[in-house]
Amino acid sequence: MIPIENISGxxxxxxxxxxAAMSLIMIIATWLRVKVSFLKRLHIPASLLAGxxxxxxxxxxxxxxxxxxxxxxxNLAGRLIVIVFAxxxxxxxxxxIKKLAKTAGATYVVNWFMQGMQFAVPMLLGAFALTPxxxxxxxxxxxxxxxWYGGHGTAGGLKVVYEELGWVDGHALAVTSAxxxxxxxxxxxxxxxxxxxxxxxxxxxxxxxxxxxxxxxLFTPEESTEGTKTTVSSGVIDTLAFHASLIGVAAFIGWFIxxxxxxxxxxxxxxxxxxxxxxxxxxxTFGRTKWGQYIDKNTxxx
Numbered sequence: 001m002i003p004i005e006n007i008s009g010x011x012x013x014x015x016x017x018x019x020a021a022m023s024l025i026m027i028i029a030t031w032l033r034v035k036v037s038f039l040k041r042l043h044i045p046a047s048l049l050a051g052x053x054x055x056x057x058x059x060x061x062x063x064x065x066x067x068x069x070x071x072x073x074x075n076l077a078g079r080l081i082v083i084v085f086a087x088x089x090x091x092x093x094x095x096x097i098k099k100l101a102k103t104a105g106a107t108y109v110v111n112w113f114m115q116g117m118q119f120a121v122p123m124l125l126g127a128f129a130l131t132p133x134x135x136x137x138x139x140x141x142x143x144x145x146x147x148w149y150g151g152h153g154t155a156g157g158l159k160v161v162y163e164e165l166g167w168v169d170g171h172a173l174a175v176t177s178a179x180x181x182x183x184x185x186x187x188x189x190x191x192x193x194x195x196x197x198x199x200x201x202x203x204x205x206x207x208x209x210x211x212x213x214x215x216x217x218l219f220t221p222e223e224s225t226e227g228t229k230t231t232v233s234s235g236v237i238d239t240l241a242f243h244a245s246l247i248g249v250a251a252f253i254g255w256f257i258x259x260x261x262x263x264x265x266x267x268x269x270x271x272x273x274x275x276x277x278x279x280x281x282x283x284x285t286f287g288r289t290k291w292g293q294y295i296d297k298n299t300x301x302x
Contacts, residue, residue, distance in 0.1 A: 001259045018072050021065075025050045025057075034217055041185055048179065050154075074171070078271075084153050086250035087243075090283045091297030119145040130257040139167050145271040147177025148185075154178075164268045176261030227302060231294040243299045246282055253278030 033039050039049065052072065057064040115220035121143070126141035139162065146155050156173035162170030195200050216223070232242045254275030261267050261274075286292045 001256065001263070010251060012235045015072065018069055021069070022050075022054075022073065022099035025053050029053055031286075036271070038215070042183070044183075049181075052275075057181050063182040074158075077152075077175075078159040080299065081153045082251050082254070082275045083159040083247055085157070085272040086247045086254065086279045088276050089280040090246060090250065091295045092283060093287070093292075115149050118149045137167050137170070139170055139174070140282035141164060143170065143174045143177040144181075145181075148181035150174075150178070151182070152178045153272075157270045160267055161270055228299040229296045231296050231299075239296070239299060242294075244294065246286075246295065247279075250282050251275045253281055 022070075026046065030046040033044065033046040033049055044209060053066065054070075056062055058070050059065065059067045075138050108224070122144040123141035126138070130136040130140060131138055143155075146158050150158075152175060155171065155178045158174060159171040162174070164169065193202070219225075228239070230239045232239050237245075251271070254271055254277060257274040257277060258269055261269050283295070286295060
C-alpha cells in the first residue's frame, strides 16, 4: 500500500531541471499573454499558452524538447491535480451541517443536470454511432465530460483511470477536449450573455459585454493588494510552508483512502478525489480545535 521506490540522484536532478525548463516556458507565455492583444482579448490563460508552446517545441513539431521530457510533463498532470483538489474543502467554516447540506444539495442538482447532459449524450452517441460505425473506444464519450465540465485538471487526474481501464489515449484526448472547451466556452459564453442581456433575461447585467481585455493586468507594488495572511510566526514555520504541509497531509490521507477502496471494493478512484476527502478530514479535525482559525483560505487558493 505504501510506495517504496529508490529514486536516484540523477532522476531527481532530471526532474528538477524539467521543472526549471517548465518555469522558463511559463514566463515566456506570461510575457506573450500580456503583450499580444489577440491573446488578451480571448482571455487565454498563460498556463494554456505555455502548453501550446511546449507542444510546438515537442517531439511532434520542432523537436526541441525530447520525448522523455514530454513524458515526464504528461505524467505530472495526474499528480499535480492532487494539490489542486486537496485544499478545496479546507479553510471553510463548517458550523451548520444542515445548512451546508441544503446549499450543497441545490448546487449538486444543478451540476448533476449540467454534467448529465455532457456525459449521457456523448456516451449514447458513442454507443449507438461512433463505436459501431467507426470503431472508436467505448470510453470515447467520456472525454466531453472530462474535458468540458471537468477541465484540464480533471482530464489530467483521470489519466490513471483511463490507463487502468486500458485506454492509454484517453488522457491526451481528454486534455484536447478541455482545450477546445475552454476556447469555445469563452467565445460562445460571451455571445450567449449578450443575447440574454438584449432580451432582458439577466438580473445583474444590463449592458452587453465584450472580449476586451482588462486595462490593467500587471500591478506595481503600490497598486498590488494583499492576497494572503500570515497566521503563523516565521520563527515557527513559514505560513506558506504550514499550508503546504496541510495539503500534503490531505494528500497523504487520500492515498490510503484510494488504496483501501481498491483493495476492499476493487474500485479505482482518482487520487485527486480522495485527496479532497482528506482535506475535509483535515478541516473537520482542525476545526474542532483552535488550530482551525490559523488556516487561511486565500493562502490555500494560491
